[in-house]
Amino acid sequence: MHEYPSLYGEVPMYRHFFIAALCLLCLIPLSAWASADALPEEDQLCLMCHTQEQSLTFKDGEKLSVTVNLLELKQSVHRIIGCSACHDITPEKHPHRSFASKRDYRIASAAICTRCHTSYKTGIHAKLMAKAPRDTVCTDCHGSHSVRRAREMAQGNHYCLTCHGIESQMEFKNGERTSIKMNEALLNQSIHKDLSCTDCHFGFSSEEHPVRVFASKRDYSISLSESCRRCHFDKYTKTMESIHFNTLIKGNLKAPVCTDCHGSHSVASGRKERVSNARKCSQCHEEIYRTYERSVHGGALISEQNGDVPICSDCHKAHDIHDPRTVNFHNEVPNLCGKCHANKKVMSKYGLSTAVVDTYLQDFHGITLKLYQKGGNSKPIAVCTDCHGIHDITKTDAPGTNLIKANLLNRCRKCHPDATANFPDSWISHYQPSLKKAPLVYLVNVAYQLFIPFMVIGLILQILLHIWRYAINK
Numbered sequence: 001m002h003e004y005p006s007l008y009g010e011v012p013m014y015r016h017f018f019i020a021a022l023c024l025l026c027l028i029p030l031s032a033w034a035s036a037d038a039l040p041e042e043d044q045l046c047l048m049c050h051t052q053e054q055s056l057t058f059k060d061g062e063k064l065s066v067t068v069n070l071l072e073l074k075q076s077v078h079r080i081i082g083c084s085a086c087h088d089i090t091p092e093k094h095p096h097r098s099f100a101s102k103r104d105y106r107i108a109s110a111a112i113c114t115r116c117h118t119s120y121k122t123g124i125h126a127k128l129m130a131k132a133p134r135d136t137v138c139t140d141c142h143g144s145h146s147v148r149r150a151r152e153m154a155q156g157n158h159y160c161l162t163c164h165g166i167e168s169q170m171e172f173k174n175g176e177r178t179s180i181k182m183n184e185a186l187l188n189q190s191i192h193k194d195l196s197c198t199d200c201h202f203g204f205s206s207e208e209h210p211v212r213v214f215a216s217k218r219d220y221s222i223s224l225s226e227s228c229r230r231c232h233f234d235k236y237t238k239t240m241e242s243i244h245f246n247t248l249i250k251g252n253l254k255a256p257v258c259t260d261c262h263g264s265h266s267v268a269s270g271r272k273e274r275v276s277n278a279r280k281c282s283q284c285h286e287e288i289y290r291t292y293e294r295s296v297h298g299g300a301l302i303s304e305q306n307g308d309v310p311i312c313s314d315c316h317k318a319h320d321i322h323d324p325r326t327v328n329f330h331n332e333v334p335n336l337c338g339k340c341h342a343n344k345k346v347m348s349k350y351g352l353s354t355a356v357v358d359t360y361l362q363d364f365h366g367i368t369l370k371l372y373q374k375g376g377n378s379k380p381i382a383v384c385t386d387c388h389g390i391h392d393i394t395k396t397d398a399p400g401t402n403l404i405k406a407n408l409l410n411r412c413r414k415c416h417p418d419a420t421a422n423f424p425d426s427w428i429s430h431y432q433p434s435l436k437k438a439p440l441v442y443l444v445n446v447a448y449q450l451f452i453p454f455m456v457i458g459l460i461l462q463i464l465l466h467i468w469r470y471a472i473n474k
Helices: 014-037 041-050 070-075 083-087 102-115 123-129 138-142 158-164 184-189 217-230 233-239 243-249 258-262 274-281 286-294 296-304 312-316 327-331 333-341 356-362 364-374 384-388 401-415 439-473
Strands: 055-057 063-065 169-171 177-179
Touching (some): 041 083, 102 138, 274 286, 274 296, 274 312, 286 296, 327 364
Antiparallel strands (some): 169 177
């Protein structure tokens, strides 16, 4: 504990007479209140002056009000002790001492608290008061004349905010520091606004505030995220199956945890805040996010605030994120794309075909993929992303269509090495053939639709005629 000089020095005798005279002038308006509350006579004399509006000026020009609020004092836990117990002042001895600043005065005043309250020697108070110069002193959190019992203030979050509402820092072993000031406005906007601090910060209360030491800021974030599983155990167990968790347990501390994506005190709904939800992924996947921004999906989301387009978590999931480089993930792409592109209600807004999945599954690639999946084989088959791209998806009729065709040809050549530039054109896309889309194929289909029934009817007629002739000749 640091040693602080006495707050008050000696004062000339004539000032005692001046103070006594001033107290007599204030006696009449205060007498009614004093008698009602039966204050000690010495305190009544102090309050004769200190209930009047006045302030103390410091060397740097700062001012501090020395007016005592009687209502706050009456509700204070210190109302049972006299003024002189804390201030070392009596009507006969009222020394004067000047301070450089308001902060210097508060630091010196707080030293008086340690006369009665020795708990500062242990726990979180010891850590706070060991700093020189101290960042936080007693009166910053507990006040001066309005000191209340801790258990009276423990309801809701107000007790915690008496300390965490002011700027203070938490220091880690590696020298890093982080602010532990809580912005109450952000908390009130959070989806967790109805929770109390102790719901998440387990083990902390008005009577208990353990000192926890972490190696680094990142270690602290990872440890803090463990609190989420107490309420969100179903989501937490899903994360244990994700690529992020597997990366974390292998020693990569950069892998994201709950608070990296959802925040801590300013937690928002992931379902509603789709733009901010997508941007959170850019903290680690910045280059991929920039590519997504330029795509037909990202552009509609960011520029038009379109809620129909997919974001990262729609394709990769939110908690049980799997490695997208695996064959199993690759072969699930048609199902992922089909969630939106097979939805007639959504696709009708944009004039897009809803038969994309069906037409894919009916062609060579789709049939082969289904056969492999049924047989338990995992072989890479051409899927949606092989032709349209992954994060850089563009419109098929956009100016960059030639680039799409070039990428498509490269993909075809992985399985068809001899494919020419016209090879991809042999596929009629996801649209049913018509006079506008693949007219030759459409006309052949029409011809078959007419020719095949004619052939079947003719065959049946021929059989009937043979039977009739056989019956006549017999």
